[in-house]
Amino acid sequence: QKEVEQDPGPLSVPEGAIVSLNCTYSNSAFQYFMWYRQYSRKGPELLMYTYSSGNKEDGRFTAQVDKSSKYISLFIRDSQPSDSATYLCAMSAAGGGNKLTFGTGTQLKVEL
Amino acid sequence: KAGVTQTPRYLIKTRGQQVTLSCSPISGHRSVSWYQQTPGQGLQFLFEYFSETQRNKGNFPGRFSGRQFSNSRSEMNVSTLELGDSALYLCASSAATGSGNTIYFGEGSWLTVV
Numbered sequence: 270q271k272e273v274e275q276d277p278g279p280l281s282v283p284e285g286a287i288v289s290l291n292c293t294y295s296n297s298a299f300q301y302f303m304w305y306r307q308y309s310r311k312g313p314e315l316l317m318y319t320y321s322s323g324n325k326e327d328g329r330f331t332a333q334v335d336k337s338s339k340y341i342s343l344f345i346r347d348s349q350p351s352d353s354a355t356y357l358c359a360m361s362a363a364g365g366g367n368k369l370t371f372g373t374g375t376q377l378k379v380e381l
Numbered sequence: 382k383a384g385v386t387q388t389p390r391y392l393i394k395t396r397g398q399q400v401t402l403s404c405s406p407i408s409g410h411r412s413v414s415w416y417q418q419t420p421g422q423g424l425q426f427l428f429e430y431f432s433e434t435q436r437n438k439g440n441f442p443g444r445f446s447g448r449q450f451s452n453s454r455s456e457m458n459v460s461t462l463e464l465g466d467s468a469l470y471l472c473a474s475s476a477a478t479g480s481g482n483t484i485y486f487g488e489g490s491w492l493t494v495v
Binding site for chain 2: 303312313365368369371373
């Protein structure tokens with residue numbers, strides 16, 4: 270079983286929809302949580318970074334962490350065709366340096 | 382501010398050869414990490430360097446190695462290439478090592494082994 274599980278999709282939504290992307294993890298040592306966006310044939314781009322349980326908002330993006338359930342989410346409001354990409358959750362443990370453990374990524378397509 | 386720069390972007394090698402990939406981190410960043418991305422395994426951590434010292438290592442065979450120079454630039458080397466080494470190799474940089482740092486990725490080097 271992988272340490273981080275993520276539904277690979279693909280997920281197809283109409284423009285303007287609210288998108289919910291999720292990851293679950295099994296390693297309770299994970300303390301830091303990130304979401305990256307990756308366009309085809311490009312490197313991952315950091316979208317959100319959170320540390321504690323709760324919500325963090327940045328523009329149309331909201332990251333949510335529930336450490337008790339080992340569950341993290343990314344919400345995208347008013348989705349746009351330019352949001353079509355693969356979304357990767359990543360996490361790291363305290364004392365683990367900059368080693369990130371990634372989910373497999375969810376492919377999102379926002380259609381006109 | 383320039384991002385993480387990786388060279389070359391694309392390369393094709395033959396089984397049994399070796400390859401060296403280069404990474405220049407964001408200016409001021411001293412930690413460089415390397416990852417391998419494949420369709421089957423996703424993104425997997427290779428190793429991290431900070432101040433020219435390897436700080437962390439993933440679960441890859443010894444054919445995969447790296448180093449960091451005094452100017453924080455890093456190289457990774459794969460010897461005796463196998464077909465399964467075909468992947469996108471990503472370099473990431475961060476200002477510091479330890480926990481909880483924001484980590485930025487380059488565009489990657491696409492390696493095809495034939």
